[in-house]
Amino acid sequence: MLSAQLNEWHQAGQNRHICEAIEALPAEERSDELICLQARALNNLSQHREALATLESIRTTYADNPWFCLRYGIALFELNREDESIAWFVRAQEGGLEEIDETPGPYAPKTLSKWLTFARRRGPQRLEKNAFEAQLRAQTRVTTPADADYSHFDFTDFWDDCEYSQQSYIGATPTDEEIAEVETELGYRLPEAYKALIKIHNGGLLTRNGFENPLQRDWASPGFAVESLYGVDRTRHYSLCGEMGSQFWLDEWGYPAIGVAIADGISGGHDMIFLDYSDCGPQGEPCVVHIAQESGYEITWLAGNFRDFINGLLPPEEMEEI
Template identity: 50%
Template structure:
């Protein structure tokens, strides 16, 4: 099979999600110890912006093929686009050492072809990635990961929290939440819901937010800083945007390929291209999740927002545009 034919075939399989067929093709190359074609197969995933899958392929031949220049450049690109720029820098430099001057195949016409340009990009973003990772690691290490009980919200936090127009009430607001509702959601999703979330849902079972902005703790001139949250999902499964509704947490993980780290709790104004999650990855399904932002358009980059759901709700505020609109 010619290389162009292989890329076309694999790309078609990726679009149709025929991953078993892809595995069989790659397995055949591995059995033949044809690492050149295994490496080349990853390019189809890079072209389709499926960097996680590309890394899985390349990791499987890393020991045998890491001195190959083509491997190094593909591995570097997959790492770079997986928000691992600090690791990518090492592999871009190694690719250059192996004689790579330009990248023949790129997954975007906006990407440079010159290896030197890629090294410049990685050198710019690598220290920023290291700083952000260190900052968020420290936040995770010091936060309370045990369930926080007997939570209540201040009246000033609840004041003006929700929208109450006809659309909001119809699409987001569920019937009064019960213990049975919480238990059903917990069974279906496999996570203990935070007591702070339950306390808020007993006051109002989901809704569109009027206080729809949150200021992230990591503030640098090259970060967005502020994050929007359009709605909070409730536990009335008859509502499409509830946790177990048509557009609930499983939908975003299974259909939109968000990382399976917890519960998609808030939608944003992007219509699914970024989401707010309860993140149980450092506390387990019975622990107290932190709150994170996940950018689907940015390689599913995860940004730490708050130690827990209560702190997240307490930190929500109304945008200036909405305040001017009210005036």
């Protein structure tokens, strides 16, 4: 009875119902098969981290099941670990799977061969990207805090001081005390280069709003649009501790807790620019990364520090040439 209901919900795309029904069962009634079905629903809800954790809970007892292997591979693939997913798709295929209806919808792969084709194409690309960025992180991890002097920086056509920017982004010149309060709330030391910049112009929309991807490959995005920089004026809708500030993007949109959302793109929240403290800790000098929400929160390294990020921003006409 439950199996038929779960299948009906799966076909109807009611994946939340599947998760709730399985979670409501007593622990002794949650078989490995049901837990594996819960992982399928979580994958279909784009909750791939949760799906992977769910599958890990039965890995020692169920990893030979081809459906387990398929779902484990899908979770890895969607978490931008395509190189790791290959072996699991192969195991699922060796277990007899080929034609599948794992992810309802017209655009999802309906065969294991197609999943393998995608994984084998993207796996080497992922390994190259990871190695490239690991090298850059290693090089910048030992740098001292970046230059915070903007006296020789050309701000011509840098900011877009339109009415909307003044209302939603640009704040009053902050005091050291106000900046310190924001740092305390965020739990991170903000880069000196950032603090110097917001004393000149406390956030705002950008006219110089493009950044070239350091990894130039025909299969990688050539660059990224950066719509604005967040300031520290709490009265502004888009500021680090404002209504749509850094914590909002972590809590409401599920962005990874690696640091501070410092800027937004042009996608209405589907991509963001973060100060990434993963390598340096909360009091260190963070690098700057792009995070693509619709690509499994894929992280792309942009610059070793905030000042290099500011120096690398380009006007639209130069971005068009990349």
